[in-house]
Amino acid sequence: MDEHKRLVIxxxxxxxxxxxxxxxxxxxxxxxxxxxxxxxxxEVALAHETQLKVAEVHALARRCHAVTDMAAPLASxxxxxxxxxxxxxxxxxxxxxxxGATSTLLTRxxxxxxxxxxxxxxxxxxxxxxxxxxxxxxxxxxxxxxxxPPVPAFYARPHxxxxxxxxxxxxxxxLFGLAAPNLRRWxxxxxxxxxxxxxxxxxxxxx
Ligand SMILES: Cc1cc2nc3c(=O)[nH]c(=O)nc-3n(C[C@H](O)[C@H](O)[C@H](O)COP(=O)(O)O)c2cc1C
Numbered sequence: 001m002d003e004h005k006r007l008v009i010x011x012x013x014x015x016x017x018x019x020x021x022x023x024x025x026x027x028x029x030x031x032x033x034x035x036x037x038x039x040x041x042x043e044v045a046l047a048h049e050t051q052l053k054v055a056e057v058h059a060l061a062r063r064c065h066a067v068t069d070m071a072a073p074l075a076s077x078x079x080x081x082x083x084x085x086x087x088x089x090x091x092x093x094x095x096x097x098x099x100g101a102t103s104t105l106l107t108r109x110x111x112x113x114x115x116x117x118x119x120x121x122x123x124x125x126x127x128x129x130x131x132x133x134x135x136x137x138x139x140x141x142x143x144x145x146x147x148x149p150p151v152p153a154f155y156a157r158p159h160x161x162x163x164x165x166x167x168x169x170x171x172x173x174x175l176f177g178l179a180a181p182n183l184r185r186w187x188x189x190x191x192x193x194x195x196x197x198x199x200x201x202x203x204x205x206x207x
Pocket of ligand 1: 011045048090091093094104
């Protein structure tokens with residue numbers, strides 16, 4: 001595998017661990033070598049939000065690295081890769097990345113991406129956001145990170161939660177020049193989605 005086609009995937013303990021899982025699934029269809037690091041809180045969120053076992057998520061990645069393993073290849077800038085996506089990114093991990101005081105392999109790998117001027121995409125998930133969160137995001141954007149919260153696009157006319165997740169991830173993969181199959185782009189025609197169904201329901205509502 002071309003070392004420049006390696007991608008580091010971080011899954012932290014924010015709501016929406018399914019974004020990380022689905023991202024790994026999508027990347028299996030692309031010529032990319034995935035390196036996964038999952039935090040302990042991500043494992044907790046996985047158990048709360050899905051029926052998946054940690055081992056099943058690990059099996060989706062080409063290589064898995066223990067979150068405590070600060071001697072893993074990803075902890076060094078000499079590990080050549082396209083960059084890193086944190087999907088989803090918790091406020092805690094985001095804050096560590098912004099300060100450089102990194103306590104996990106996930107945040108260390110993200111810090112490495114920043115120092116090596118590689119692409120770093122953080123799918124930060126929290127709401128509402130206080131000024132400290134917003135200032136941290138601004139600082140990270142100034143350092144070169146891309147803040148890409150998982151916010152669904154309704155123009156893609158999603159039929160399901162899976163459609164929404166895949167569209168959001170397809171736009172994240174665009175940032176690495178990786179084309180997700182079946183990504184519905186603005187202006188492309190498609191079947192009416194759930195938005196249209198909702199409007200139809202409202203029209204039929206009595207009274
Ligand atoms: C089910 C669940 C959902 C959570 N959702 C969020 C969230 O959306 N955003 C967030 O910043 N933290 C969330 N948390 C809290 C984080 O898991 C917690 O701050 C943890 O310390 C993050 O650690 P990590 O960054 O090492 O994964 C959630 C926790 C649980 C158990």
